[in-house]
Amino acid sequence: MDISADLLINAxxxxxxxxxxxxxxTAGVSISFGMLDIVNIAHPAFIILGSxxxxxxxxxxxxxxxxxxxxxxxxxxxxxxxxYQVYYQSFERRGQESLRGLAFFFGLLxxxxxxxxxxxxxxxxxxxxxxxxxxxxxxxxxxxxxxxVPCLVALxxxxxxxxxxxxxxxxxxxxxxxxxxxxxxLMAADPIRIKRIAFGxxxxxxxVAGALLIIIQPVEPSVGRDYIGRIFAICVLGGLGSMxxxxxxxxxxxxxxxxxxxxxxxxxxxxxxxxxxxxxxxFRPAGLLGR
Amino acid sequence: xxxxxxxxxxxxxxxxxxxxxxxxxxxxxYFAGYTILxxxxxxxxxxxxxxxCGYVNFGSAAFFALGAYSSVFMHKLYPLPVPVLIVIGAxxxxxxxxxxxxxxxxxxxxxxxxxxxxxxxxxxTLVVNWDFVGGSRGAYIIRPETLxxxxxxxxxxxxxxxLMLLLAVIALTTARTIERSQLGFGFAxxxxxxxxxxxxxxxxxxxxxxxxxxxxxxxxMAGAPFPYYIGYLQPASTFGLEYAVNSIAMPMIGGxxxxxxxxxxxxxxxxxxxxxxxxxxxxxxxxxxxLMLVAFVIIAPNGLVGLVQERLRARRRP
Amino acid sequence: MSALLHVxxxxxxxxxxxxxxxxxxxxxxxxxxxxxxxxxSGKSTLVNCICGTVQNETGTINFDGRVIDGLAAHQRTHRxxxxxxxxxxxxxxxxxxxxxxxxxLYTVHARLGPLRSVGDLDSRCHELLDMVGLAKKAKQMPRxxxxxxxxxxxxxxxxxxxxxxxxxxxxxAGLSHSEIDDILTLLVRLNERGITVILIEHIMSAVMSxxxxxxxxxxxxxxxxxxxxxxxxxxxVVRAYLGQ
Numbered sequence: 001m002d003i004s005a006d007l008l009i010n011a012x013x014x015x016x017x018x019x020x021x022x023x024x025x026t027a028g029v030s031i032s033f034g035m036l037d038i039v040n041i042a043h044p045a046f047i048i049l050g051s052x053x054x055x056x057x058x059x060x061x062x063x064x065x066x067x068x069x070x071x072x073x074x075x076x077x078x079x080x081x082x083x084y085q086v087y088y089q090s091f092e093r094r095g096q097e098s099l100r101g102l103a104f105f106f107g108l109l110x111x112x113x114x115x116x117x118x119x120x121x122x123x124x125x126x127x128x129x130x131x132x133x134x135x136x137x138x139x140x141x142x143x144x145x146x147x148x149v150p151c152l153v154a155l156x157x158x159x160x161x162x163x164x165x166x167x168x169x170x171x172x173x174x175x176x177x178x179x180x181x182x183x184x185x186l187m188a189a190d191p192i193r194i195k196r197i198a199f200g201x202x203x204x205x206x207x208v209a210g211a212l213l214i215i216i217q218p219v220e221p222s223v224g225r226d227y228i229g230r231i232f233a234i235c236v237l238g239g240l241g242s243m244x245x246x247x248x249x250x251x252x253x254x255x256x257x258x259x260x261x262x263x264x265x266x267x268x269x270x271x272x273x274x275x276x277x278x279x280x281x282x283f284r285p286a287g288l289l290g291r
Numbered sequence: 292x293x294x295x296x297x298x299x300x301x302x303x304x305x306x307x308x309x310x311x312x313x314x315x316x317x318x319x320x321y322f323a324g325y326t327i328l329x330x331x332x333x334x335x336x337x338x339x340x341x342x343x344c345g346y347v348n349f350g351s352a353a354f355f356a357l358g359a360y361s362s363v364f365m366h367k368l369y370p371l372p373v374p375v376l377i378v379i380g381a382x383x384x385x386x387x388x389x390x391x392x393x394x395x396x397x398x399x400x401x402x403x404x405x406x407x408x409x410x411x412x413x414x415x416t417l418v419v420n421w422d423f424v425g426g427s428r429g430a431y432i433i434r435p436e437t438l439x440x441x442x443x444x445x446x447x448x449x450x451x452x453x454l455m456l457l458l459a460v461i462a463l464t465t466a467r468t469i470e471r472s473q474l475g476f477g478f479a480x481x482x483x484x485x486x487x488x489x490x491x492x493x494x495x496x497x498x499x500x501x502x503x504x505x506x507x508x509x510x511x512m513a514g515a516p517f518p519y520y521i522g523y524l525q526p527a528s529t530f531g532l533e534y535a536v537n538s539i540a541m542p543m544i545g546g547x548x549x550x551x552x553x554x555x556x557x558x559x560x561x562x563x564x565x566x567x568x569x570x571x572x573x574x575x576x577x578x579x580x581x582l583m584l585v586a587f588v589i590i591a592p593n594g595l596v597g598l599v600q601e602r603l604r605a606r607r608r609p
Numbered sequence: 610m611s612a613l614l615h616v617x618x619x620x621x622x623x624x625x626x627x628x629x630x631x632x633x634x635x636x637x638x639x640x641x642x643x644x645x646x647x648x649x650s651g652k653s654t655l656v657n658c659i660c661g662t663v664q665n666e667t668g669t670i671n672f673d674g675r676v677i678d679g680l681a682a683h684q685r686t687h688r689x690x691x692x693x694x695x696x697x698x699x700x701x702x703x704x705x706x707x708x709x710x711x712x713x714l715y716t717v718h719a720r721l722g723p724l725r726s727v728g729d730l731d732s733r734c735h736e737l738l739d740m741v742g743l744a745k746k747a748k749q750m751p752r753x754x755x756x757x758x759x760x761x762x763x764x765x766x767x768x769x770x771x772x773x774x775x776x777x778x779x780x781x782a783g784l785s786h787s788e789i790d791d792i793l794t795l796l797v798r799l800n801e802r803g804i805t806v807i808l809i810e811h812i813m814s815a816v817m818s819x820x821x822x823x824x825x826x827x828x829x830x831x832x833x834x835x836x837x838x839x840x841x842x843x844x845x846v847v848r849a850y851l852g853q
Contacts, residue, residue, distance in 0.1 A: 114578040174407040181349035229409035274409040487698040489682035492716030
């Protein structure tokens with residue numbers, strides 16, 4: 001195989017850009033799974049939902065997809081809070097979150113995907129924006145703006161979340177609830193309300209992640225399932241609850257996927273994440289920077 | 292009633308169904324019946340790990356498809372009779388189930404569940420990239436019209452129907468036997484409280500591996516005759532939503548604590564879907580299944596069987 | 610005489626929190642050891658490490674002459690180690706008799722081979738339930754029990770495994786005086802039959818009357834280990850309990 005430096009460097013750069021995006025995709029699950037211990041496997045479905053909403057408003061009203069996602073952020077937050085409330089009442093309170101909670105989220109994943117198929121059909125959808133198309137050229141490196149812009153937005157989102165969790169009272173309360181719920185109660189904070197807010201934030205990130213996704217690639221309802229493996233692979237590899245770890249893991253995954261795609265063909269990339277996940281679970285379940 | 296008596300009774304019921312089918316003389320009955328029987332096997336298999344042990348498998352489609360694709364593989368290599376393919380399917384899926392279990396069952400149940408979800412994606416990727424079994428274009432298997440057996444000529448679809456009937460009987464008998472045995476008792480402790488089970492001396496990892504292997508093997512068995520039934524196998528639908536959600540919805544709606552639940556769930560939901568696919572679109576049909584799953588999980592966690600049991604218990608109390 | 614249980618330099622951290630810091634402990638066969646300490650001092654973590662529910666990071670654990678590090682919890686139970694959980698963990702889908710049947714089937718049978726018939730199992734379950742005063746509730750479900758009754762069930766389930774060493778983790782919380790006496794009598798009777806007992810408790814009167822030796826854990830470290838009347842007068846112990 002003739003590996004030219006040009007191809008290699010561009011594959012790595014593309015991988016890094018992709019990794020930045022993956023970090024944003026994973027941020028929400030880092031909160032719900034890493035901190036709240038809720039296995040929300042429906043998260044990718046909400047991302048796809050975000051993609052379709054961005055698509056719909058973009059196509060019909062011409063608004064930039066990222067702007068759309070920020071506009072609908074409160075709706076996603078409310079959705080997340082509602083889902084957590086149902087989850088808490090039906091499962092967490094009764095201590096049955098393992099089997100039934102998982103089945104519940106699987107049901108949500110399924111319902112969302114099938115509903116999208118019914119409303120939009122199975123054709124690929126894509127958005128229109130000024131930065132989809134042109135690229136920046138720096139020396140050997142080609143950076144398509146449709147990958148660069150989402151990566152930058154994703155990193156900004158990620159940075160904002162990290163600041164929120166470490167610097168604000170609410171954010172630290174969320175970290176606290178993940179470590180010691182009883183202690184939090186003793187400090188007269190309501191852990192249920194805090195978890196609800198955290199889950200709401202988690203789903204809200206899906207809105208932005210969805211808009212970024214549909215900028216990077218065309219979307220159809222079953223794309224979400226490819227991301228389940230990626231998201232959890234990144235969460236586990238990065239160490240549950242560690243957001244910096246998730247970022248590193250996301251970049252790593254992005255680069256490996258990009259290299260695989262460039263040299264072996266794109267149809268293999270969904271398997272890469274799973275390989276990562278299995279290897280991590282088998283050899284280092286605490287992840288790179290795990291607690 | 293011990294296992295032998297139960298299986299004899301079940302075969303008796305099966306023969307009645309077969310006789311009815313003969314009398315009806317409708318090929319469509321065999322087609323629809325095969326699908327329902329297949330779901331009985333899948334639901335029962337899922338329940339061994341999910342209902343009895345409490346470990347959720349989202350990748351039922353993967354194990355089912357493994358059985359189907361190993362049949363395709365063998366068909367292109369060296370044609371074998373379907374019962375042998377069923378055994379091969381069982382072995383392949385059982386081994387994969389064991390392997391995946393070994394890697395992930397020492398960790399929390401949630402990781403196992405996620406791994407099964409990812410497994411389905413990976414296997415689909417492998418199959419799509421493997422031209423020998425047809426890749427993304429799919430594989431055609433031409434089903435013979437009839438089969439020679441003991442001097443009689445049997446309609447091939449009836450033959451497949453009978454095979455699946457036998458598989459269903461075997462699956463139900465196995466589930467029922469496990470339920471009433473020490474093994475089933477051990478499974479229940481894993482579901483109730485795994486830490487306490489370990490502290491009481493239950494070898495939880497070993498039991499979980501047994502459950503995963505059995506469950507996977509049965510799903511592979513259900514998948515092995517599928518290419519002959521359907522004639523054209525395509526990764527997108529084989530690995531698709533229909534099998535994933537039904538393997539979970541049928542036991543959870545029917546009831547997960549006993550072998551009756553998956554049977555009831557498969558017959559009710561299976562028949563309803565057969566009817567619905569003809570009258571409304573298959574996507575709406577799947578949506579309804581998904582909604583029912585969520586509704587039952589929230590409102591009636593022990594399924595239909597659970598509801599009936601509660602009624603009986605309420606009536607017994609003065 | 611070599612110790613039945615020898616815990617050597619055990620440490621365990623949870624994230625940044627040090628739960629156990631270099632614990633050394635020995636328990637002689639047939640001994641009655643009391644283990645006390647303020648909440649959060651690491652008592653339950655120590656039990657979890659000994660029994661294999663949690664893996665210790667440093668040190669070794671020796672039981673009955675063999676190293677048991679790396680053994681799964683169920684294997685340690687087979688070797689003769691049994692414990693009750695501080696927060697009761699019954700098998701909630703089975704009645705009380707069946708809860709006790711599990712350790713009988715999976716531990717006692719595993720050790721001795723299936724010598725017992727079903728009838729024997731039933732009578733043994735009944736006998737165990739009777740020892741803790743729950744015989745009348747044999748067919749009831751754990752969810753119908755009071756907290757106190759659940760603790761008794763926990764103890765019965767640990768006894769069902771026919772251990773060489775029984776660790777009773779706060780089995781007496783919430784019991785009345787006479788009930789505490791009943792449990793103490795039961796534990797002493799077990800001890801007279803040769804079972805070594807580690808009693809973890811907050812009820813000082815029970816601990817003092819029961820223990821031949823007393824060990825005290827404070828913030829993950831063992832600060833005292835000796836005769837009960839000496840230990841309770843130890844300065845460090847007094848400070849830990851009364852604060853400074």
